[in-house]
Amino acid sequence: MYTASSAPVVSGTAVTGDIAEGITHSIEIRDAYKAFGSFEVLRGLTLNFVDNAITTVLGPSGTGKSVLLKHIVGLLQPDAGEINVFGRDIWSVKEAERYELRKRFGVLFQDGALFGSMNLYDNIAFPLRRHTDLSEDEIAEIVWPRMREVGLERSATKDPGSISGGMRKRAGFARALVMNPDVVMFDEPDSGLDPVRTSLLNDLILDMHAQHGGTYILVTHDIPTARRVSDYVGIIWQGELVHYGPTEEAFASEDPFVRQFLAGDSAGPLGMD
Numbered sequence: 001m002y003t004a005s006s007a008p009v010v011s012g013t014a015v016t017g018d019i020a021e022g023i024t025h026s027i028e029i030r031d032a033y034k035a036f037g038s039f040e041v042l043r044g045l046t047l048n049f050v051d052n053a054i055t056t057v058l059g060p061s062g063t064g065k066s067v068l069l070k071h072i073v074g075l076l077q078p079d080a081g082e083i084n085v086f087g088r089d090i091w092s093v094k095e096a097e098r099y100e101l102r103k104r105f106g107v108l109f110q111d112g113a114l115f116g117s118m119n120l121y122d123n124i125a126f127p128l129r130r131h132t133d134l135s136e137d138e139i140a141e142i143v144w145p146r147m148r149e150v151g152l153e154r155s156a157t158k159d160p161g162s163i164s165g166g167m168r169k170r171a172g173f174a175r176a177l178v179m180n181p182d183v184v185m186f187d188e189p190d191s192g193l194d195p196v197r198t199s200l201l202n203d204l205i206l207d208m209h210a211q212h213g214g215t216y217i218l219v220t221h222d223i224p225t226a227r228r229v230s231d232y233v234g235i236i237w238q239g240e241l242v243h244y245g246p247t248e249e250a251f252a253s254e255d256p257f258v259r260q261f262l263a264g265d266s267a268g269p270l271g272m273d
């Protein structure tokens with residue numbers, strides 16, 4: 001049985017997400033605990049995300065990946081531990097400051113989380129109308145290039161309900177970028193997409209990261225996506241980080257749990273529970 005105490009070790013230190021000197025981390029999770037009732041989801045999770053890199057968070061279903069994202073963006077408060085964001089413990093600051101910190105994040109939810117009552121242009125313009133004093137002309141100068149980048153410039157007047165899942169995700173991605181965020185988080189961007197559309201979305205993620213920079217955090221179950229887009233891979237199991245490191249290192253790992261998980265093998269320490 002693989003237990004947290006037998007968690008693999010990276011570069012001779014316990015797994016914390018620290019990689020090397022000279023690398024900065026604007027998002028630091030320190031010894032975070034979170035339970036819902038008696039069910040402990042995060043159990044002392046420590047993970048520092050490398051700035052301006054793409055990090056994929058992998059792990060078995062129900063292991064706390066989405067809960068982690070909600071902690072980072074300040075939607076869930078840990079029972080213990082710290083969520084440090086841009087040098088501030090997001091839960092020790094006043095609500096007004098937390099609100100300001102949240103504006104530095106763009107989030108792409110599984111289905112794009114678009115407003116069904118608004119066309120794509122209005123959906124993408126929404127954060128700018130809500131959070132800035134920009135004029136409609138200034139907003140248009142930001143929204144149209146984003147729509148072009150994600151290939152939706154000819155679909156501006158369409159409703160979310162009348163377009164494909166891939167287009168909804170691209171619209172959600174454009175909306176996540178309009179505020180020029182420092183951090184972009186993706187919760188299973190590939191869910192519900194066929195392999196070709198997943199591959200196209202991965203290319204788009206890489207293109208947008210190359211153009212705009214920023215720290216990208218991706219949660220996915222899709223191992224080829226992790227391999228293709230990530231600079232770093234973190235693996236969470238039973239509420240703890242059990243592996244963290246550069247992507248090629250993760251895929252070359254000899255650790256039985258990491259190998260089983262990344263190969264999708266039924267044989268290994270990870271069972272049905």
Ligand SMILES: Nc1ncnc2c1ncn2[C@@H]1O[C@H](COP(=O)(O)OP(=O)(O)OP(=O)(O)O)[C@@H](O)[C@H]1O
Pocket residue numbers: 036041059060061062063064065066067068221
């Ligand atoms: N607000 C909540 N109230 C109660 N339980 C919750 C809440 N949010 C999440 N959970 C539980 O916490 C556990 C972890 O959920 P989470 O969505 O983070 O898992 P996950 O690793 O993202 O899973 P998946 O890969 O299947 O999406 C699950 O058992 C879930 O039911």
